[in-house]
Amino acid sequence: MGAKSLAAVVVLAAGGGTRMKSNKLPKVLHEVCGRSLVGHAVSAAGELTPGHLVVVVGHQREQVVEHLAAHHPAARPVVQEEQKGTGHAVRTALEALAADGVTLDGTVIVTAGDSPLLTGETLHRLATSHEAQQNGVTVLTAVVPEPFGYGRILRDEDGAVAAIVEERDASDTQRTIAEINSGVFAFDAKLLAEALAELTTDNSQGEEYLTDTLAILRTAGHRVGAVVAEDHRDILGINDRVQLAQARRLLNDRLLERAMRAGVTVVDPATTWFDVQVTFEPDAVVLPNTQLHGATHLGEGCEVGPNSTLTDTLVGAGARVSNTTAERAEIGELAVTGPYAYLRPGAKLARKAKVGTYVEVKNSELGEGAKVPHLSYIGDATIGEGTNVGAASVTVNYDGVRKHRTVIGAHCRTGSDNMFIAPVTVGDGAYTAAGSVITSDVPPGALGVSRAQQRNIEGWVERKRPGTASAQAAQAATDGAAQGAAQT
Numbered sequence: 001m002g003a004k005s006l007a008a009v010v011v012l013a014a015g016g017g018t019r020m021k022s023n024k025l026p027k028v029l030h031e032v033c034g035r036s037l038v039g040h041a042v043s044a045a046g047e048l049t050p051g052h053l054v055v056v057v058g059h060q061r062e063q064v065v066e067h068l069a070a071h072h073p074a075a076r077p078v079v080q081e082e083q084k085g086t087g088h089a090v091r092t093a094l095e096a097l098a099a100d101g102v103t104l105d106g107t108v109i110v111t112a113g114d115s116p117l118l119t120g121e122t123l124h125r126l127a128t129s130h131e132a133q134q135n136g137v138t139v140l141t142a143v144v145p146e147p148f149g150y151g152r153i154l155r156d157e158d159g160a161v162a163a164i165v166e167e168r169d170a171s172d173t174q175r176t177i178a179e180i181n182s183g184v185f186a187f188d189a190k191l192l193a194e195a196l197a198e199l200t201t202d203n204s205q206g207e208e209y210l211t212d213t214l215a216i217l218r219t220a221g222h223r224v225g226a227v228v229a230e231d232h233r234d235i236l237g238i239n240d241r242v243q244l245a246q247a248r249r250l251l252n253d254r255l256l257e258r259a260m261r262a263g264v265t266v267v268d269p270a271t272t273w274f275d276v277q278v279t280f281e282p283d284a285v286v287l288p289n290t291q292l293h294g295a296t297h298l299g300e301g302c303e304v305g306p307n308s309t310l311t312d313t314l315v316g317a318g319a320r321v322s323n324t325t326a327e328r329a330e331i332g333e334l335a336v337t338g339p340y341a342y343l344r345p346g347a348k349l350a351r352k353a354k355v356g357t358y359v360e361v362k363n364s365e366l367g368e369g370a371k372v373p374h375l376s377y378i379g380d381a382t383i384g385e386g387t388n389v390g391a392a393s394v395t396v397n398y399d400g401v402r403k404h405r406t407v408i409g410a411h412c413r414t415g416s417d418n419m420f421i422a423p424v425t426v427g428d429g430a431y432t433a434a435g436s437v438i439t440s441d442v443p444p445g446a447l448g449v450s451r452a453q454q455r456n457i458e459g460w461v462e463r464k465r466p467g468t469a470s471a472q473a474a475q476a477a478t479d480g481a482a483q484g485a486a487q488t
Contacts, residue, residue, distance in 0.1 A: 006127055007052065007106035007189050009045035010093045013038045013113025014058030014080040019240040026060040027238070028113040029067055032248045033255060034275025034293055037238055038064065040116035042072045043276075045109070047120025048127065052102065054093045055113065056080050085207025086110075086183075091196045104189035107131060110210065111184045114238045116247050117254075118184065122234050129227045130186035136222025137191070137214055139164070140184040142232035150180035151211070153226060161224040164211055179228065181211070182235035191217055251276075259286075264298065267305075281317070299333065313343070316351070329361075332368075350385070364395075367410065379403075380422065384410030390434065393418040409444065 017027025028038035035043065038055065045053055057064045058080040065077045078096040080089050090110055097104065107127050111118065122140070130138035139161055141153050149167050152174050156162040164181045165174050187195075195213035203209065218224050229235055238244050255274040256266050263282030266272050273291045284298035287305030292298075296310045299317035304310065306323065313326040316333035323339035329347040331337060336354045346363030349355060353366040356373035364378045367385035372378055374391035380403050381395045387408055395406040396419055404422035408414065412426055415434030426432065427444030435451045442448035462471045 005106040006048050006050045007104040007108050008093075008097070009048065009050045009053050009109045009111065009123075010090055011038065011041045011045060011053075011055045011075070011111055011113050012086060012089050013041070013064060014056050014061075014083055014089055015114075016059040016083070017114070017239070020244075021241070026064055029063060030238070030241075030244055032116045032238075032244065033251045033273075034277055035116070036067060036071070037116050038068070038113040039071055040276075041111055041113045041118065042068070042075045044118055044120045044123055045111060046072075046074060048109075048123055050109070051106070052076065052097060052104075054078050054097065056089045056093050058083050058089075084201070085205070086210035087196055087199045087208030087212065090192070090210055091199075091208070094193060094196070104193075106189055108187045108189045108192055109185070110187065112237055115182075115184070115235060116238065117231075117234050117236055117251060119234060122229055123184075125230075126184065126186050126227045130225065133223065133225050135186075135225035136188055136217040136220075137195075138186040138225040138227055139214070140182040140186075140229060140235065141179050141226045142182055142229040142235045143178045144180055144232045145178070147175075147178050147180050152177040153179040153181060155179075155226070159226075161214065161226050162218075164214060179226075182229065183237070184235065185210070187213075188222075191220075191222060195220075272305075284315075308338070381406040381408065381420075383408045384412065384428065386411040388413050390414050390416035390418060392416055393420070395420045395422060397422045 013028045015027065020027045020030065029036045032040065042055065053075045055068060055075045055077050057077045061079055068075050068077055078093050080092045107130055109123060109127060126138060126140050151164045151166045152170055153161055154163045154165060195216040198216050199208040199212055201208055214224050233250055236247060238247055252273055255276065256269045256272060259274065259280055260266055262280065264280050265285045267286065268288035271288045272286055275293045277295045278292045280298040281300040283301045285303040289307045290305035291309045294312035296313045298304060298315050299319065301317055302315045302319045304315060304321045308321055308324045311327040313329045315321055315331045316335060318334045319331045320336045321331060321338060324337045324341045324343065326343035328345035329343035330349065332349045332353060333351045335349040335352060337343065340358050341355045342360040344362035347361040348365045350366060350368040352369045354371040354373060355361055358375045359372050360377045362379040364381040366383045369386045370383045372389040376389060376393045378395050380397040383389065387410060393414060397403050406420045406422045407425040409426055409428035409430065411428060412430050414432045415436060417435045418432050419437045421437065421439045424438055424441060426442045429445045430442045430448065432438055432442060432448040436448060437450045438448050439450065461474050465471050
């Protein structure tokens, strides 16, 4: 960071965000790629390891404070009781630190809580340039293709910032300037405190504007510098849900590019979505219409998709995950899931295990090579290695009050349409007959059978359903059989 330390980062997150049209959720808690807007700001700031990380909160503060405590405990919330402008918000943050006996010495960065594309790298460039040039304040700017509505940056002959002119106050010539103010600044801490003390509310909004500190410092003889963001989209702020969607698309593109450059094949980036916490290894393949959320990890050479949604799920090397929804699950090396599989929290598939078509697994472990191929529900169960569970089987785990566990041992073969009434254990190497309701333990190597003996009531359809298509078909078959017998 240079000769001085990064004393603090102040994130401004007190605004109401009325254009989001949300009655329940503060603007800064809306999510982009698995992280809240304010979470993105805090994470970017945290990459610089500042001495203090302060988030100024105001509108619906209880929710924001609770969110920070749960997800970003290193950030200290400071309440701005009344939203009296950006300058007032920063002063509130500094006064809270001072009340705790903190004296800031070094650089203070002020950033916004609604700019999810702003990176720690960009903030680092801002702080480094600020200190190298020994500026009183340094503005993060961007050269944009359409500057309408933004404050324009006016520079002097030495390249320093002479002024920031708002759209409504700019001349026709000034409106042609494409370099704009981002609202992100690096200050010398002591000079910032002095400038904030001179702010007034003598403006149309009756607020203390942080941008007014630039003129104050320049008048006092301090240099006002500028750093241009390498990507103008870094500074984009979110004011409504249209911009929220645009930011999500831009950030997702960045995440996918990072993954592809690291060796992941993304077949169709337009229909693939990653969260920021997703991790991966080389040669993973992601097929179309796939969403990866939370701390999902893709192992080397695995294939996920198409049409899969994984949340906080680990996918082992070489696994194949097709048309699968999974949450907090573990899919082992070379395991196979889908199509149309549902892995709920606690589902753990060992190496080469298989969960097939229309199978749901919850809080259960499948051993190495175990298979549940078709139309089954496996809940609160342990299935041993090499076992095959027949189609249309259910571990009946809930008695209306408590959950119970089913244990099926290694190398078992359970028949189709089995109900395992938990708690129950099927021993290693055992078989169960199709159509059985297993209510008692089956010893190792035994055949478990629990079904009524079949009996046929001859002529029932013709007597009870006369005149129906079934009765007619039965009569025709009976007549045909009689004719065949007569001919022989």
